[in-house]
Amino acid sequence: MPVTTQAERRELRSAVRDFLESVYPPLSSETRVGAGDKLDDATWARVSGEIGLPGLVVPASEGGQDLGVTEAAVVLEETARVLFAQPFLSSSVLATIAIKESGEGAAFLSRLASGSLIATLCLDDDPDMPVTATRVDTCWQLNGAKELVLDATLAGSFVVSVALDGETALLLVDADQVTIEPYEGIDLTRTIARVRFDAAPAIRLGGDQTELVARLGHLGAVAASAELTGLADRAMTMAVEYAQTRVQFGRPIGSFQAVKHLCADMLTIVESSRAATAAAAASADDRPDELAVTAAIAKAWTSEQCPLATELLIQILGGTGYTWEHPAHLLLRRARTLAVTFGDAADHRERLAELLAAR
CATH class of the missing domain: 2.40.110.10 (Butyryl-CoA Dehydrogenase, subunit A, domain 2)
Structure with a gap:
């Protein structure tokens, strides 16, 4: 598995963001509600053929990119930012790692890499x-x-x-x-x-x-944390853009100190969540003995903080944020669901306490 630099991961983030924004419909209730009920064949074919996301963690010998959890976390952030409703997290990350690390799944990896098999x-x-x-x-x-x-x-x-x-x-x-x-x-x-x-x-x-299934539970927590971070980042971006353009009392609302504080809080949530998730992803790749602890830290933090960022978005939007047409509620819904997927904050704090006490 090749080791990527921070600069390369920034390039990966930028490339995936640009690609998804070009092939996926603009974020709205109309384009996202129900989008996960069935596979979008055209989009999945482009994601598979043009940028190779289904093969991200598949070995190069099986047609994949042979990257690790660190890079997968970067991509998961970006897929969450657009509320990607296709099976990247479930199939291209978690199921693919399960099959790859089982020791007897080689026959399925090339199909997973091409996107023709979804698991x-x-x-x-x-x-x-x-x-x-x-x-x-x-x-x-x-x-x-x-x-x-x-x-x-x-x-x-x-x-x-x-x-x-x-x-x-x-x-x-x-x-x-x-x-x-x-x-x-x-x-x-x-x-x-x-x-x-x-x-x-x-x-x-x-x-x-037994050990692989336990690892998959930890990886699920890391993957969910990455998506939560992406949701918080998108919420912050939308909030700042709105605060810069919405005028009240003759001035942009972003000039008011109370709104500035909310935006600053969102930035703190995004950066701290990204740091915790990156540390957990790095443990998955390079320090597996630390994965249980770092995954618990990341999921305990992101499960509480990232949904808060989506709530702050709605607060800054005011009445607009409460409408069905605005996608803010979709970010909140995904964040609230991910917060309890692969364990909620309380579960992971309890697990972390047990792990640290056992040292």
Whole structure:
């Protein structure tokens, strides 16, 4: 995996931002509500063919760019800024890393890199129907259900964690073998669903994946933190632009000290969230022993602070921010959802305390 410099990551950020702004519709309720219900084939084809985002973390030998979590976090920020409703986080980052690091997923990596295969992770058991795996001849069958599955309606395959004989296994299941039950959530731009398995045939990926599944949980927290940072950054940008142009009492509202303070608070949120997320992403790439701690720090912070930035945007916008037509509510909805995805702030503070106490 090549090591990129800060200058190269800035170039990556700029290139992805420019590309997404050129191929994705302008941010509005009209263009984003319901956009995550199905795959936008034209946009996904361009994202795959022109800039190669689905292959970002895929090895070069399989047609990918062979980059790491650090670079993926940069791209996740940018996809969040435009409320990208396609499966980059779920498939191109988390599911791809799961398949790549399982040790037996090489046959799927080239399809993931090209964007022709979309996969998603299923980690959280339905407490009333935990998933079980049964060996049938040379195959496996899954029964049970998983909760809180991202982009389930877009996926062609599901990477499923299962407790098996004192170990944790990862198994791959085709989408036509499962039942998908979407939730009615507050995020109107991304589908989250319950996925049920009824004697679903599956392929096992490697042996005991207990450590990998734990790592995937941490990586999910890092990825969610990166998206939260991108949302806060977009909220800040929109707030500053509005404060510079909205005139009240004969002067731009950005000249009033109270509004200046709110914008400054948003900048503090963005920069601190970006720093915490970058540290966690760097741990994932270079210091895996530190990942549990740095991921908990990043997610505990971003889960509380980044939704606040989207709320401050609505406050600065005033009555405009409360309208359906303005996209501010979509930023808030995505931020509130991500704040509890892969653990909320309280979960991660508790985890951090346990990790530090055990040292």
